Amino acid sequence: xxxxxxxxxxxxxxxxxxxxxxxxxxxxxxxxxxxxxxxxxxxxxxxxxxxxxxxxxxxxxxxxxxxxxxxxxxxxxxxxxxxxxxxxxxxxxxxxxxxxxxxxxxxxxxxxxxxxxxxxxxxxxxxxxxxxxxxxxxxxxxxxxxxxxxxxxxxxxxxxxxxxxxxxxxxxxxxxxxxxxxxxxxxxxxxxxxxxxxxxxxxxxxxxxxxxxxxxxxxxxxxxxxxxxxxxxxxxxxxxxxxxxxxxxxxxxxxxxxxxxxxxxxxxxxxxxxxxxxxxxxxxxxxxxxxxxxxxxxxxxxxxxxxxxxxxxxxxxxxxxxxxxxxxxxxxxxxxxxxxxxxxxxxxxxxxxxxxxxxxxxxxxxxxxxxxxxxxxxxxxxxxxxxxxxxxxxxxxxxxxxxxxxxxxxxxxxxxxxxxxxxxxxxxxxxxxxxxxxx
Amino acid sequence: xxxxxxxxxxxxxxxxxxxxxxxxxxxxxxxxxxxxxxxxxxxxxxxxxxxxxxxxxxxxxxxxxxxxxxxxxxxxxxxxxxxxxxxxxxxxxxxxxxxxxxxxxxxxxxxxxxxxxxxxxxxxxxxxxxxxxxxxxxxxxxxxxxxxxxxxxxxxxxxxxxxxxxxxxxxxxxxxxxxxxxxxxxxxxxxxxxxxxxxxxxxxxxxxxxxxxxxxxxxxxxxxxxxxxxxxxxxxxxxxxxxxxxxxxxxxxxxxxxxxxxxxxxxxxxxxxxxxxxxxxxxxxxxxxxxxxxxxxxxxxxxxxxxxxxxxxxxxxxxxxxxxxxxxxxxxxxxxxxxxxxxxxxxxxxxxxxxxxxxxxxxxxxxxxxxxxxxxxxxxxxxxxxxxxxxxxxxxxxxxxxxxxxxxxxxxxxxxxxxxxxxxx
Numbered sequence: 001x002x003x004x005x006x007x008x009x010x011x012x013x014x015x016x017x018x019x020x021x022x023x024x025x026x027x028x029x030x031x032x033x034x035x036x037x038x039x040x041x042x043x044x045x046x047x048x049x050x051x052x053x054x055x056x057x058x059x060x061x062x063x064x065x066x067x068x069x070x071x072x073x074x075x076x077x078x079x080x081x082x083x084x085x086x087x088x089x090x091x092x093x094x095x096x097x098x099x100x101x102x103x104x105x106x107x108x109x110x111x112x113x114x115x116x117x118x119x120x121x122x123x124x125x126x127x128x129x130x131x132x133x134x135x136x137x138x139x140x141x142x143x144x145x146x147x148x149x150x151x152x153x154x155x156x157x158x159x160x161x162x163x164x165x166x167x168x169x170x171x172x173x174x175x176x177x178x179x180x181x182x183x184x185x186x187x188x189x190x191x192x193x194x195x196x197x198x199x200x201x202x203x204x205x206x207x208x209x210x211x212x213x214x215x216x217x218x219x220x221x222x223x224x225x226x227x228x229x230x231x232x233x234x235x236x237x238x239x240x241x242x243x244x245x246x247x248x249x250x251x252x253x254x255x256x257x258x259x260x261x262x263x264x265x266x267x268x269x270x271x272x273x274x275x276x277x278x279x280x281x282x283x284x285x286x287x288x289x290x291x292x293x294x295x296x297x298x299x300x301x302x303x304x305x306x307x308x309x310x311x312x313x314x315x316x317x318x319x320x321x322x323x324x325x326x327x328x329x330x331x332x333x334x335x336x337x338x339x340x341x342x343x344x345x346x347x348x349x350x351x352x353x354x355x356x357x358x359x360x361x362x363x364x365x366x367x368x369x370x371x372x373x374x375x376x377x378x379x380x381x382x383x384x385x386x387x388x389x390x391x392x393x394x395x396x397x398x399x400x401x402x403x404x405x406x407x408x409x410x411x412x413x414x415x416x417x418x419x420x421x422x423x424x425x426x427x428x429x430x431x432x433x434x435x436x437x438x439x
Numbered sequence: 440x441x442x443x444x445x446x447x448x449x450x451x452x453x454x455x456x457x458x459x460x461x462x463x464x465x466x467x468x469x470x471x472x473x474x475x476x477x478x479x480x481x482x483x484x485x486x487x488x489x490x491x492x493x494x495x496x497x498x499x500x501x502x503x504x505x506x507x508x509x510x511x512x513x514x515x516x517x518x519x520x521x522x523x524x525x526x527x528x529x530x531x532x533x534x535x536x537x538x539x540x541x542x543x544x545x546x547x548x549x550x551x552x553x554x555x556x557x558x559x560x561x562x563x564x565x566x567x568x569x570x571x572x573x574x575x576x577x578x579x580x581x582x583x584x585x586x587x588x589x590x591x592x593x594x595x596x597x598x599x600x601x602x603x604x605x606x607x608x609x610x611x612x613x614x615x616x617x618x619x620x621x622x623x624x625x626x627x628x629x630x631x632x633x634x635x636x637x638x639x640x641x642x643x644x645x646x647x648x649x650x651x652x653x654x655x656x657x658x659x660x661x662x663x664x665x666x667x668x669x670x671x672x673x674x675x676x677x678x679x680x681x682x683x684x685x686x687x688x689x690x691x692x693x694x695x696x697x698x699x700x701x702x703x704x705x706x707x708x709x710x711x712x713x714x715x716x717x718x719x720x721x722x723x724x725x726x727x728x729x730x731x732x733x734x735x736x737x738x739x740x741x742x743x744x745x746x747x748x749x750x751x752x753x754x755x756x757x758x759x760x761x762x763x764x765x766x767x768x769x770x771x772x773x774x775x776x777x778x779x780x781x782x783x784x785x786x787x788x789x790x791x792x793x794x795x796x797x798x799x800x801x802x803x804x805x806x807x808x809x810x811x812x813x814x815x816x817x818x819x820x821x822x823x824x825x826x827x828x829x830x831x832x833x834x835x836x837x838x839x840x841x842x843x844x845x846x847x848x849x850x851x852x853x854x855x856x857x858x859x860x861x862x863x864x
Contacts, residue, residue, distance in 0.1 A: 310468040310494070377586075378583055404578070406577070406578050
């Protein structure tokens with residue numbers, strides 16, 4: 001055997017698995033055909049968040065004089081996509097270097113090339129036969145083709161959106177989920193004319209109805225036109241748009257080769273330890289179709305490596321935070337009102353708006369709300385939903401509460417610094433136990 | 440390096456445990472604190488945590504087998520530590536010191552026998568701390584355990600670092616519930632009819648069971664018998680019965696026995712004492728509180744007649760009657776039952792003859808009274824019809840020697856045989 005472990009794909013699933021395996025003393029190789037960091041670092045999470053930040057910055061400048069900043073003529077402000085991209089690329093380079101450093105530091109061999117999967121623990125990379133006791137497939141995903149015919153040049157994928165120099169004015173975003181919502185808003189924030197055509201009824205089916213309704217209303221105020229999926233793509237006149245952004249649901253990218261573990265649709269079928277139908281061959285991240293989130297991919301990767309190391313603890317899958325980097329951001333963890341109702345679980349909801357929070361007002365970000373869903377008998381926190389410009393950071397507090405099965409009593413007892421936006425937890429928690437102060 | 444982990448002393452007086460469930464197999468990687476095995480001891484069911492991080496190389500004891508303190512439970516292969524450089528297994532050292540010097544680990548908790556080095560001292564408490572420490576549990580699990588009346592320390596935690604999670608309480612509750620609902624019988628046996636009925640023990644039965652077992656396990660029982668001729672007692676009772684009746688007192692033989700016992704205790708103070716083995720003391724009591732074993736529908740209780748030595752037959756009669764009423768009406772309080780120094784059990788009242796009573800620990804003795812019956816007795820070389828009362832005295836032989844016990848029993852018997860002596864001596 002050449003290696004204890006070969007990992008195919010160096011995205012947030014693959015590289016995390018590799019580092020952990022290296023730390024644990026496994027002889028590990030990671031194979032990547034494009035860039036270390038995968039989609040997340042190179043054309044997903046990081047570049048999109050960098051561009052969103054640019055767009056939010058741009059949009060916020062319209063309030064500059066209200067904050068006391070003078071000398072800016074809003075009419076003269078314009079947005080350079082190219083410069084935004086340059087900044088984004090610097091960030092990506094820095095993070096990619098960091099990952100490469102960590103891989104090397106933990107004695108992981110990085111092999112450039114395209115892998116194919118053969119039997120008996122063999123991986124072939126450009127005619128090189130490599131063998132390993134265990135294999136982790138972390139090859140990620142790509143968007144499904146658009147449901148209508150359109151000229152290739154008009155199509156924008158995440159893979160090329162963040163390396164373009166110019167963005168056309170009139171755009172159609174096709175798809176659903178957090179990516180479609182983020183991209184639509186990003187483009188609207190920099191003054192583009194955006195239409196979103198959804199493939200499902202809800203913008204993001206996994207979110208609570210409350211949040212879905214909020215997103216829809218926010219789209220309206222931002223003048224993003226929404227075409228319901230139920231109306232079908234026939235109602236869309238593709239010719240009206242200068243660019244079509246493909247945010248369709250994604251498909252698994254599977255390595256070629258004679259070894260073919262079982263699949264469902266394009267995704268590998270995996271057990272609770274993320275092992276495929278072939279013993280010793282694991283699939284983590286987008287390619288197993290369980291989640292589209294990088295943080296879920298990383299967690300799965302750790303679980304798979306743990307299993308290889310003989311630690312059979314299964315991964316917690318109910319408490320994955322869902323985050324959308326819209327403006328304001330949206331985050332959710334735990335179960336939704338609809339899931340609880342469907343399961344017949346009694347619950348109560350306690351809310352506190354950001355408009356009554358001192359820090360939110362001073363920052364000029366008063367839009368948002370915190371909702372804590374709890375079980376009435378013991379007060380266990382069952383779910384948390386946040387709308388706030390920093391919701392994706394705030395959700396971690398909720399994740400910690402839920403990781404240790406906290407009750408609303410614990411939330412109400414936890415001292416929060418003042419003034420902070422996180423005080424809304426204290427307020428909603430106190431409300432839940434019947435001792436609200438500022439309500 | 441291979442680390443040999445022996446079954447540690449996890450609680451006072453524990454010498455062995457039964458393997459209930461293994462959580463690890465040969466080859467399992469374990470972390471410090473990760474539960475290795477669930478053991479049942481005479482006090483608790485508890486998880487034994489791994490003392491080291493490594494891979495299980497060997498495992499001893501099958502499910503259901505008994506493992507003694509100091510016997511090897513698992514061998515853990517520890518990476519990165521070469522055999523020669525590895526420190527001697529510390530836990531093992533302490534365990535062997537305890538076992539080697541005094542025979543049982545119980546005494547190893549006595550500081551005098553602990554090794555002088557700090558190293559050993561640190562390791563041993565660590566093993567004990569595992570069970571004594573407040574169990575890790577989530578807030579919801581605690582709230583749920585409180586609500587369901589579950590002792591959270593008995594629940595095996597499956598969360599990080601063995602934390603007790605909500606689901607652990609739920610499954611513990613479910614297991615307990617199903618154990619109550621469905622007796623461990625085969626389907627055919629159930630179908631054949633209700634051959635058995637399984638009922639959870641009442642708290643009282645549990646406490647009786649615990650006390651009886653503790654008495655038998657903590658003392659050295661010895662029992663003596665005597666059969667005084669009690670015609671004089673019968674005559675005395677007959678003589679005063681009507682008079683007592685006017686005061687609504689039912690005069691029985693018991694007050695005479697109490698009086699005789701209290702008087703004898705004063706002359707034989709060892710029988711009114713208890714032994715503090717841990718501290719090496721004998722505690723003599725200068726008060727004479729006589730417990731009377733009383734049967735109730737719920738089970739056995741032992742209310743106490745305080746300062747029995749100072750009470751007259753009339754007062755003792757009233758006290759006995761009062762106890763009986765309280766017991767019948769379930770009105771006895773803890774105060775009624777504490778601080779006894781010696782106990783009388785009167786199975787004769789139910790028609791019983793001889794018995795071997797179990798000491799009401801930590802008291803030193805108990806006397807049992809059987810029914811009075813007519814028997815041939817020899818008086819001055821002639822056989823006559825006599826009335827005898829069987830007496831059984833159980834004593835804690837650790838504290839009471841045979842001679843002392845015999846003298847005491849004969850003293851009691853003489854008092855019962857000659858009621859007049861109870862006021863004359």
